Amino acid sequence: MEIGIRILIVFLVSQVVHIGAQKEGEEGCVPGFQVKEYQVEYNGGFQKDHPLTQVFFDDCAGNEGLAFEVSHPDFQVDEEMNLVARRDVMDSGTVMFIHGVNEQADDMAQVDIVGAPPRSPQTLREILGLGQIQPYRSKRALFAPRMHVNENMEPPFPKVIGTVMSPGMENDHIFHMTGSGADQDPKGVFTINRVTGEVSVSQELDREAISSYTLEVSVTDLSGKLVEGPVALLVDVNDQNDNRPIFKETRYAGEVLEGSPTGTVVMTMTAEDADDPRLQNAVLRYNIVRQSPDKPSPNMFYINPESGNIVTVISPTLLDRETLPTTQYELEIVAQDMKGRDVGLTGTATATITITDKNDHAPEFTHSLFQANVDEGSTGVAVNLTVDDRDDPATGAWRAIYSIINGDPTQNFEIQTNPDNNEGMLSVVKPLDYESVVFHTLLIKVENEDPLVPDVGYGSSSTATVHITVLDVNEGPVFFPDPLQVTKMENIPLGSFVALLNATDPDVLQSQSIRFAVLRDPANWLSVNPVRGTVNTSANLDRESPYVHDNKYTAIFMATDNGNRPASGTGTLVIHLEDYNDNAPYVHPSVVRVCEDTKDSVVIVGGRDRDIHPNAGPFKIELGKQPGLEKTWKVSRVNNTHAQIMLLQSMKRANYQLPLVVTDSGLPPLSNSTEIKVQVCTCKKNRMDCSSAGSVCSNLMMLLYTVSLVLLSLFCEYTVSSPAHPIL
Numbered sequence: 001m002e003i004g005i006r007i008l009i010v011f012l013v014s015q016v017v018h019i020g021a022q023k024e025g026e027e028g029c030v031p032g033f034q035v036k037e038y039q040v041e042y043n044g045g046f047q048k049d050h051p052l053t054q055v056f057f058d059d060c061a062g063n064e065g066l067a068f069e070v071s072h073p074d075f076q077v078d079e080e081m082n083l084v085a086r087r088d089v090m091d092s093g094t095v096m097f098i099h100g101v102n103e104q105a106d107d108m109a110q111v112d113i114v115g116a117p118p119r120s121p122q123t124l125r126e127i128l129g130l131g132q133i134q135p136y137r138s139k140r141a142l143f144a145p146r147m148h149v150n151e152n153m154e155p156p157f158p159k160v161i162g163t164v165m166s167p168g169m170e171n172d173h174i175f176h177m178t179g180s181g182a183d184q185d186p187k188g189v190f191t192i193n194r195v196t197g198e199v200s201v202s203q204e205l206d207r208e209a210i211s212s213y214t215l216e217v218s219v220t221d222l223s224g225k226l227v228e229g230p231v232a233l234l235v236d237v238n239d240q241n242d243n244r245p246i247f248k249e250t251r252y253a254g255e256v257l258e259g260s261p262t263g264t265v266v267m268t269m270t271a272e273d274a275d276d277p278r279l280q281n282a283v284l285r286y287n288i289v290r291q292s293p294d295k296p297s298p299n300m301f302y303i304n305p306e307s308g309n310i311v312t313v314i315s316p317t318l319l320d321r322e323t324l325p326t327t328q329y330e331l332e333i334v335a336q337d338m339k340g341r342d343v344g345l346t347g348t349a350t351a352t353i354t355i356t357d358k359n360d361h362a363p364e365f366t367h368s369l370f371q372a373n374v375d376e377g378s379t380g381v382a383v384n385l386t387v388d389d390r391d392d393p394a395t396g397a398w399r400a401i402y403s404i405i406n407g408d409p410t411q412n413f414e415i416q417t418n419p420d421n422n423e424g425m426l427s428v429v430k431p432l433d434y435e436s437v438v439f440h441t442l443l444i445k446v447e448n449e450d451p452l453v454p455d456v457g458y459g460s461s462s463t464a465t466v467h468i469t470v471l472d473v474n475e476g477p478v479f480f481p482d483p484l485q486v487t488k489m490e491n492i493p494l495g496s497f498v499a500l501l502n503a504t505d506p507d508v509l510q511s512q513s514i515r516f517a518v519l520r521d522p523a524n525w526l527s528v529n530p531v532r533g534t535v536n537t538s539a540n541l542d543r544e545s546p547y548v549h550d551n552k553y554t555a556i557f558m559a560t561d562n563g564n565r566p567a568s569g570t571g572t573l574v575i576h577l578e579d580y581n582d583n584a585p586y587v588h589p590s591v592v593r594v595c596e597d598t599k600d601s602v603v604i605v606g607g608r609d610r611d612i613h614p615n616a617g618p619f620k621i622e623l624g625k626q627p628g629l630e631k632t633w634k635v636s637r638v639n640n641t642h643a644q645i646m647l648l649q650s651m652k653r654a655n656y657q658l659p660l661v662v663t664d665s666g667l668p669p670l671s672n673s674t675e676i677k678v679q680v681c682t683c684k685k686n687r688m689d690c691s692s693a694g695s696v697c698s699n700l701m702m703l704l705y706t707v708s709l710v711l712l713s714l715f716c717e718y719t720v721s722s723p724a725h726p727i728l
Contacts (some may be wrong), residue, residue, distance in 0.1 A: 022703060024395050027054035029060040030150075031238070032107030033100060038083075044118035045090040051113065059104035060165065061280045067104075067650040083111060092116050103278045106148065106236075133272060142166045142228040144217045147199060148582040150238045151207040158191060158200035164217045164233065165197060172222050177233070189233065190215065191388040198231070207237040208274045239276035245284050245335035247271045255354040256312060258321040263311050266301065270308040271335035271347050287338030290332035303333060321355045321391050329353045343435075357392030359450045363400050363422075364388050364461035371467045372426075376434040377475055380625065385415075385424035388448050391420075396450035405463075406443035413442060413468075421522065432470045435508055440468040477503040477514050477559035479571025487576040490543040498526065499573055501533035503559035511560040519570060523547040528557060528574075535573060543577040546611045549611075551577050569587035572700050581615035583668030593685035593690060594647050601647030605676065606637060607662045615666035617641045624673060625661025633658060651680050653690075 002715025020301070033051065034056040046052060047571035054079060058480055059066065068077035074089045077098060160481045164175060177192040177199070178184070190213065191200050197217075247269065254267030275281035285305040300314040321327055331351040338344030365387050372383035380577030391397035402415040412430040417423070424446065426683035432440070445463050452458070479502065486499045505512050516533045518526060523545055527538045535557075543551060553575045561567040585607045594601040618640035623629045634646045645658070656678045663671040683691035 002448050007667075020646055027060065029031045029061045029063075031105030033057050033098075033109040033594065034274075035105075035108045038109065038111045040111060040113055042092065042113050045088060046085040048091060049084050050086050051084050053083050054099060055081050055083060055100075055109055056696050057081065057105075057109075058105070059102055063102065065102040067101055067575055069099040069101075071099075096117050096443040101574075103281065105703075129193055132288055132466035142217065142219055142231050144231045144233040146234045146238050147236050149201050149205060149241060151203055152240050152242055153201070153256055155204075157204075158202045160198050160200050161235070162199050164192065164199060165198050166219050166228055168228070169197075169208075169219070173227055174222065174624055176218050176220060176497045178218075178230070179213070179216055181210075181213040181231075181235070182215055186210075189213070192217065199235075205237050205405065207239045207276065208215065208243065210237065211276075212236045239279050239281050241275055241281040241337060241343075241345060243274040243281075243337075244272040244345040247333075247335065247347055247349035249538045250349055252349060252351045253354070254351060256319075257356050257358055258319055259316045259358060259360070260312055260319060261315060261316055266312060266353055267310050267312045267351065268307065269303070269333050269349060271349070271350060273337050274339065280338050282337060284335050284337055285344075287334050287340070288331050290330075292330045294391070300329065301331060303331075308335075310353070319355065321357050321392065322361070323659045324355060326357045327392075329355070346463065353655040353681045357395055357397050358453055359391055360453045360456050360461055361397075361450055362452060362456060362458045363398075363446045363448060364459075365444075365446065365464040367463075367464065367465065369465050370426075371469070373471055374428055374432055375471050377431045377473055379428045381425050381433060382413075383426050383462060383466060384418070384501045384625070385421060385426060385444060385446075385466070388420070388639050389448070391448075394490045398422065399447060399449045400449050402426075402557075403445050403447075404442055405445045407441050413443065418608065425465060433506070434469075434470045434472040436508060438470050440470070442466040472507075472509075474561070474565055474567045475506040475512075475568035476569035476571050477505050477561055479503045479559065483554075483572035483574050485574045485576065487578065487579045488541060489580060490541045491580050491582060492537060492541060494537055496537045498535040498537060498575065501528065501535060501559070501571060501573070502534065503569065503571060505561050507561075507563070510563065512563055514561055515557050515703045516556050517560070518555065519558040522555070522561045523553070525553070537588070541575070542581060542661045543575055543579050543612075546663070548577060549580075554576060579612045580614055581611055581670055582666070583610040583615075583666045584670040584672040585609040585619055585620065585662045586672055587660055587674055588661050588674055592645065592676060592678065593679045593681050594645075594686060595681050595688065596650055596653050597683060603678075604642055605645060605660075606642040611664070611666065618665050620645075621661040622661050624661055627658055629659070635660070645678075647680070653680050653682055655679050 040052045098109045144164045149161045174194040181189040213235040215233040216230040219227045256266045272280040284304045302313045303310045336346045338345040414429045415426045515530045525539045555573045592603040609616035621643035657675045658678045679687045679690045
């Protein structure tokens with residue numbers, strides 16, 4: 001059985017050697033053992049630390065992190081890649097395997113010991129160095145070693161990548177392979193020789209699409225009966241450096257404050273590489289290859305090769321926005337894989353770095369003294385104050401804030417910042433009076449929106465003086481009081497005195513006369529003496545006029561001086577009109593409805609008057625003086641303004657004119673004899689039907705006097721008992 005195991009191992013190793021040689025011929029530098037078979041002579045044993053042979057391993061990337069495992073536990077590979085014994089060894093066996101592995105490579109080599117006696121007992125796991133020795137099993141076992149294949153292999157295909165072995169393989173046994181990459185999508189990537197067990201790849205692979213495949217291998221007889229397996233077969237796709245580093249964006253933007261200390265982080269730029277992150281194929285290094293402009297130094301910035309952090313290198317004093325040739329610098333950044341070695345692939349992006357401003361320059365007035373002339377009585381901008389500020393325009397370090405710190409106790413002035421040019425607009429907001437103050441001296445201060453840096457302050461140039469000269473202007477006369485309010489009774493006689501207008505000329509230094517005129521008199525009730533300013537009535541004052549509102553009548557008068565350029569002013573006269581009892585009261589509504597059935601025949605009417613208290617209510621409402629009305633109608637008081645009209649007996653459905661007398665409470669009182677239309681209607685089930693009411697005569701006494709009973713019967717139906725009569 002030991003001989004069978006040795007044959008199996010030798011066969012396995014021969015396949016590994018075959019594949020390694022094939023890869024080396026096709027790809028150039030193939031990661032792994034460069035020599036896969038070694039021989040040493042057995043001379044009765046091996047001494048501790050005595051080199052047996054030197055192995056040759058190259059991962060094509062510097063052999064960083066390389067580690068070796070030897071199938072015989074008493075041997076190891078030292079730092080010089082020498083195979084040495086850990087102790088004195090007599091029982092070395094005839095063959096050993098060395099396993100070399102790191103992030104870039106994973107490979108095995110065979111060492112044949114010529115003339116050595118075989119070790120006994122040994123199992124396949126012990127020979128392969130797979131762990132603790134297990135009890136020997138005579139039962140055959142299907143073995144599928146882990147296989148590796150490089151991505152991007154060039155034709156021709158298929159290419160053998162390894163062999164699956166079965167110690168008990170017989171002539172009527174065949175190999176089968178299933179799983180993703182064989183008989184499942186993606187189908188046909190791998191095939192197996194049904195007789196020899198050789199596994200081949202049939203096409204170019206892309207590790208970034210699929211990095212490993214898990215297949216199953218089994219052995220059946222020709223009838224399809226399972227003999228061995230299934231066992232898992234793992235195929236790893238070895239990464240090739242076929243992906244360039246890619247920045248997420250082609251252009252990046254960052255900013256750094258002027259005067260920042262050396263080493264200040266400005267921004268971070270990182271790229272991504274789709275290759276295997278465990279290998280140097282995806283290990284990136286960053287570098288600045290160009291800076292534009294290259295003044296004052298071509299190396300103002302530095303990028304950390306590993307993190308991608310861009311930091312300042314230039315000194316804080318030279319990083320002065322106001323003295324640099326530009327406020328924006330453009331850097332070309334290159335990311336390179338393979339840890340930045342020349343063989344690595346590259347990706348490029350651009351970084352634009354803006355030098356931002358800090359408030360290290362105080363604003364300064366361009367002049368220490370500003371002057372302006374202003375007409376008295378006017379408002380608006382008087383003068384524009386100009387300043388210089390070397391900081392970045394349109395920032396809080398440049399924008400100016402102006403304030404008046406002296407010379408404006410009555411707050412006649414206001415200053416605001418022009419957002420377009422940063423000038424201070426000094427305005428007059430309360431009119432100035434030449435006769436009061438001719439000259440005004442203001443002290444103005446300017447500051448920035450943002451505070452200054454600690455080592456910079458506001459100096460004397462941040463204040464300025466403004467001289468304002470007030471120019472004399474002919475001002476219009478001023479009424480006092482304005483408005484002038486008086487109280488008058490309506491209906492006073494024409495020509496009655498109403499008021500005396502009072503207007504003065506503010507130009508006290510000039511001798512000017514004033515003339516008055518009516519500017520607005522809506523009802524044309526008033527006249528004014530142009531010299532004395534007395535106002536008299538020219539028509540009756542009527543409190544009930546539509547031109548009177550809330551018992552007040554308003555008129556506007558104008559006063560004009562005789563200056564070189566005459567000036568005028570206006571004043572208002574408000575007349576409070578007292579009421580006179582000059583309007584008789586009347587009854588409302590003028591049309592009422594009652595039911596022909598006397599039990600529901602009650603209506604309410606009220607008195608109204610255009611006059612006001614005490615010339616209006618309480619009102620007295622009573623029946624007219626015609627004889628017989630009191631037999632059919634009754635009027636009774638409800639309250640101070642309303643009365644109740646009641647039908648005393650049933651009447652024929654018709655329209656009747658009912659005479660009433662209404663009297664107000666004025667002194668003396670006024671009465672009004674009037675009539676209201678009373679519609680006598682049929683009332684049933686809460687409905688009032690007045691549609692068929694005929695016209696009846698309005699005044700029985702006149703009809704009795706002018707028409708005989710015979711002629712009256714031809715036009716209308718007459719009822720002697722009715723006190724109110726149908727309308728003709």
